[in-house]
Amino acid sequence: MNKVYMDFAATTFTSAEVLQSMLPYFTTEFGNAASQHGFGQSAERAVARAREQIATAIGAHPSEIYFTSGATEANNWIINGVVRRSASKRVLISAIEHPSIYETVAHLKREGFTVEYINVDRDGIISVSDLIHKLSKPCALVSVMTANNEVGTVQYINTISQICEQRGVPFHTDATQAIGSVYINVKEMSIDALSLSSHKLYGPKGIGALYVRNGLQVDKLLHGGHQERNRRGGTQNVPAIVGFGTAVEVAMRDSSVNNARVKQLREYMINQIETRIKNVTLNGHRTQRLPGNVNFSFKGIEGESILMMLDLAGIAVSTGSACSSGTLERSYVLEAMGVMPELNNGSIRFSIGRSTTKDEIDYTVGELESIVKRLRSMSPLKSS
Ligand code: PMP
Numbered sequence: 001m002n003k004v005y006m007d008f009a010a011t012t013f014t015s016a017e018v019l020q021s022m023l024p025y026f027t028t029e030f031g032n033a034a035s036q037h038g039f040g041q042s043a044e045r046a047v048a049r050a051r052e053q054i055a056t057a058i059g060a061h062p063s064e065i066y067f068t069s070g071a072t073e074a075n076n077w078i079i080n081g082v083v084r085r086s087a088s089k090r091v092l093i094s095a096i097e098h099p100s101i102y103e104t105v106a107h108l109k110r111e112g113f114t115v116e117y118i119n120v121d122r123d124g125i126i127s128v129s130d131l132i133h134k135l136s137k138p139c140a141l142v143s144v145m146t147a148n149n150e151v152g153t154v155q156y157i158n159t160i161s162q163i164c165e166q167r168g169v170p171f172h173t174d175a176t177q178a179i180g181s182v183y184i185n186v187k188e189m190s191i192d193a194l195s196l197s198s199h200k201l202y203g204p205k206g207i208g209a210l211y212v213r214n215g216l217q218v219d220k221l222l223h224g225g226h227q228e229r230n231r232r233g234g235t236q237n238v239p240a241i242v243g244f245g246t247a248v249e250v251a252m253r254d255s256s257v258n259n260a261r262v263k264q265l266r267e268y269m270i271n272q273i274e275t276r277i278k279n280v281t282l283n284g285h286r287t288q289r290l291p292g293n294v295n296f297s298f299k300g301i302e303g304e305s306i307l308m309m310l311d312l313a314g315i316a317v318s319t320g321s322a323c324s325s326g327t328l329e330r331s332y333v334l335e336a337m338g339v340m341p342e343l344n345n346g347s348i349r350f351s352i353g354r355s356t357t358k359d360e361i362d363y364t365v366g367e368l369e370s371i372v373k374r375l376r377s378m379s380p381l382k383s384s
Contacts, residue, residue: 004315004360008200008292008353009149009177014243015202015354021246022204025239033236034225043238050245054209057248058175058194059185066210066228067241071176072100073221074195074210077232078172079104079143081218082193083113086140090114094126094144094155095336098174101143102332117336118144123285124153124337131163139169146178146194150320150333150349151284152293154182158189165190170216176200176208180251181259181291192216196248198240202354203247207240258354263291265352265361270294272365277372281343283334292352295320297334297343301375306348306368309375313367318349 025046031039033047048062055062068074079101083091093105095117105115119130126144135142142164147154157173164171172193175184180201186194193216197208212218224233251258273280279299298306303319310317320331330344339347350364 002314004364006350006352006356006360006364007316007318008356009152009290009349009351010318011199011205012202012353013355014199014204015247015250017250018203018243018246022239022243025242029238031238033238034227043236046238046242047236050241053245053249054196055211057179057184057252058196058211059187060211061214063229064186064211064214066212066232067236067244068208068210068221068232069206070199070208071098071174071195071197072208074197074208075100075143075174076104077210077221078193078195078212078218079108079141081221082170082172082216083108083140085217085219088138088140090116090137090139092116092118092131092134092139092142094118095120096124096148096150096153096333097143097145098149098176101145101174118142120153120336122338123288124148124151124283124333125285125288126155126160128156128159128163131160135163135167135169139167141170141172143172143174145174145176146182146184147175147290148284148333149177150331151295151337152177152290153284154178154288154290156288157184157191161190164192177290179248180255186211186213193218198244198247201247201251204240204243207237207244209244259291262352262354262356265356265358266291266294268358269350269352269361269365272361273368276365276369281339283337283339283347292356294350294352296348296350297339298346298348298372299343300379301346301372303345303347305375306346306371309371310348310364310367313371315364315367318351320344320347320349 029042031043033043051062051065055065109115116134119127144160146157161171170192174195176197192213194211199205221232281297283295307319334344
């Protein structure tokens, strides 16, 4: 076995079907979507089609979809665009949001805004009673991710959005990891804003979208041309937009077959790790989780060491805790979930995707078993 990619939550390859749909827009159909001539009109038709594909996937109207450079931009835009113009200077987010939300509100906090974090339980599920309690004071926006990128926990979004709606507080969800795996309908679920990214679902990198319910007031992001309904100026990246549209449509078309297969592999991998390796803890909710997410803590050893040794064996994984300049930085997501420091240092995320095979999982678990044994035999804690 040469190389095994187990990091589909970080990014995916661009599928052949997606790439094929993009190619004409680099060459023959290269027009600027804002131009009035035939070349421009053809490009604009392709952009309109992609907008419709994305709107359809989440139950929105195409006029509610704004293309961005990715979910980071979409998340920055919605937080700044809603909170800065609101009378209330208070924003609520879950304690396990992606850094593109976490750091955006941290910046607002430094400017004097009030930021509060909704508690999560040991599985990463947000506390409804804490949300209700924190909504007793005025609030500009609530942002809770549909599914967590690190531990894969999927929230009960419908419950959260209804609580916000009843109190008249706009609700945003970062659905970057969830799209294609979790059912989303923004109208049925009363979602006011939602962020997406293409490169997590076999589309190209550097393109994403923000859904904003018609009627929700959001400040404009980029001053310039009239693109994106005059809210985000700049020549549209037509090939990437087309690829994103195809990727979303394909994800919806194939979701039931793909998700069932990936979920079966996930259950197999979790079971193999739990039976073959001692002192492991599954992080995230056991069932209410993304089909392809497997996240474990290995007692007594550091995730960073496991990651590097797996990499030497040709296996690509990810760790929540990153070692920077000799000091071990723990995962704030696991910390918020109440994971003990000795387990927080040793977490590894394996993420399974469309091309993952059972053989790859067998190879990975085999390598993991011997790496964990070797590291534990060197560790002063000796908890093999
Ligand atoms: N939110 C979540 C939950 C993510 O997993 C990611 C990607 N790691 C992002 C936002 C950022 O997406 P992008 O790479 O498109 O900026």
